[in-house]
Amino acid sequence: MQVKIMLQIVADDGNIRTTEEVADLTKVTEGAEDLGLSLAESKALLAAAQQRIVEAQVNGWLATHRHCKVTGRKLRCKGSYPITFRTLFGDVQLKSPRFYVPKERQTNGPATISPLTQLLPDHIAPERLYLETRWASLVSYAAAADLLADVLPIGGGVNATTVRQHVLRAAERMEDDLAEQRTSFTEGTDPRDWEDLSVPEGRMVIGLDGGYIRDWRDRKRNFELIVGRSIPEEGEARYIGFVHGYDRKPQRRIIDHLRRQGFQADQDLTFITDGGEEVRTLAERISPCSEHVLDWFHITMRISVLRQFAQGLVRHDKDDGVAALDELRRIKWFLWHGNTYRAREAIDDLLLDLEALDSRYPNLRKFRTAMREFQIYIASNEPSLINYGERYRSGERISSAFVEATVNAVISKRFAKKQQMQWSRRGAHLLLQTRTKTLDGSLRAAFEHWYPGMMNDNAKDHGQAAA
Incomplete structure (x- = not known):
């Protein structure tokens, strides 16, 4: 059985009606693969139709721009040059005419114009670019x-x-499209204007973390990407990302990101980070109602490493190893309940004990080094330590685990999944x-x-x- 298909385009501008045949197909039906249009046939039909449709639209647009806007006279044509307009349904070849500009309008301006450049400045259809x-x-x-x-x-x-x-x-x-340079929501604003703001829709939480990818210029080195996710109490979460050091105005980016999400200056904002200096400084002075929280997940990760050293010490010096494990449990308990003073006291005492310890434990030096680093980590992030237990029981976030997933989703699956991928x-x-x-x-x-x-x-x- 044969089926003949003819596709025609009928153009009607209100004065003239024209009909043009675009395609003529004959389909023979012998199996399932013959039913309907094949991918190749559909591509050919779409490309042919797109060429005629775009040509008709462009010709109509040019007709309305052929006359001088001031005098109303028809512009003289100097010729045309070919351009390619990239669309979803094929690359359309067009002629872009050039017209002489009337002499009275050539003062400090070009002698000719190409009106089609106004319609197609980028030579690509927005849908295809999208x-x-x-x-x-x-x-x-x-x-x-x-x-x-x-x-x-x-x-x-x-x-x-x-x-x-x-x-x-x-x-x-x-x-x-980024907003002007600002380092905080209050910069350039009068606090009295806050009275006109609507009631905020609850606290917004934004987590920031870093990931590394290989440098294209120096392939033996990596550079850092900062990514994050902002989660409002009402509404959808949004992602943010930038290259650390390349973006010279990261705080402006964060402010613009939060503003687009509906955040306002008097709204509570919580930054949760791993405590690194780079991401910690980004949270400073963003909003008068903001706070920075050291991620509980990263605290427990560091304590877990210390516990592994202490368990190794048990096998060589049982009493000292058990004492270290007990002291680490106390440190974790103090930190969980927000008792920063007692936690730092316990950290200092354990470090002193390790420094004075005389043991044949082979990893004792690494244990001491890790303990010193933990001491510095807690001290430098002391203002960001909270009562994690109380915050957890109230149903609020205390961990940036959702940011760890963000790093994987944003960076690992696109930038670093293959080790040979390198980036500028x-x-x-x-x-x-x-x-x-x-x-x-x-x-x-x-x-x-x-x-x-x-x-x-x-x-x-x-x-x-x-x-």
Whole structure:
């Protein structure tokens, strides 16, 4: 059995109605693989239709921009040059005409203009730029290019280099959208204005942590990415990320990130970090209602290492080893209940005992070194120690375990899954901006802000799929 299919485009501008045949197919039905359009046939149909549709729209747009805005006279054409407009359904070849500017308007200006550059400044359709950005944020540039070529009629017009350039261009635009430089929510504001603020919607928690990836310039070294996740009591969580040292204004980024999430100056804010100096300084002076909390998970991790040394000591000097284990339990208990003074006393006493200990335990020196480091760690983070037990019983967060998962989701699965992957600081920083927005579902909103015409009924579905 044969089925003939003819696809026509009917154009009607209100004055002239034209009909053009786009494709003529004959389908022979012999098996399941013959039913409907094949991928190759659908690509050919979409590409042919897209070429005609875009040409008709561009010609109509040019017709309305052919006359001088001041005098109303028709502009003389100097010629045209070819351009390629990259769309989801094929690369459309167009002619961009150049028109002479009337002499009375050439003062300190160009002699010719190309109106089509106003309509197509980037030579790529926003929907295609969005898909390239979204997919390349989830998988490698090469894999994203292959995926686009597999399902869309774009053929050889896409490759890893092109996709990378487009994604980084989108990320740079996101960087340009950042608010002005500010180091706190109160900078440049009058506290009396707080009276006009609505009642905050509960505490917001933001966790920050770091991960390392290989440096492209010096392949024997790594550099640090700072990533985090902000979780409000009401609403959806959002990701944030940047390259430590490359971003010169990280506090501005955090403020802009929180503001977009609905945070306001009089709202309670809790930073939970591993206590590292880099991430700890980011939490300073962000908001008058903010606090920094040392992550309980990282405290217990360090105590667990110390316990392993103490258990090894038991096998050589039982009494001293058991005494060290008991003292570590007391330290942990004091820290859990927020008794910082007693905890530091116990830490100092245990360190003195270890320094005076005469034992053949082979790891005694490492035990002492780890104990000194723990002493410094607790001392430097003393203002960030809280009553963890009380906070835990009240149902509030005391651990940045959710940030550990964030590091894995944002960094490990895209930047460092393959050991041979290497990154420039700029490339990693810019990709972080698109990846974090892709993972939390806010990428579509950024594109709709730039291109309002992209708003449609399935915009919500895009966000849910990305989340």
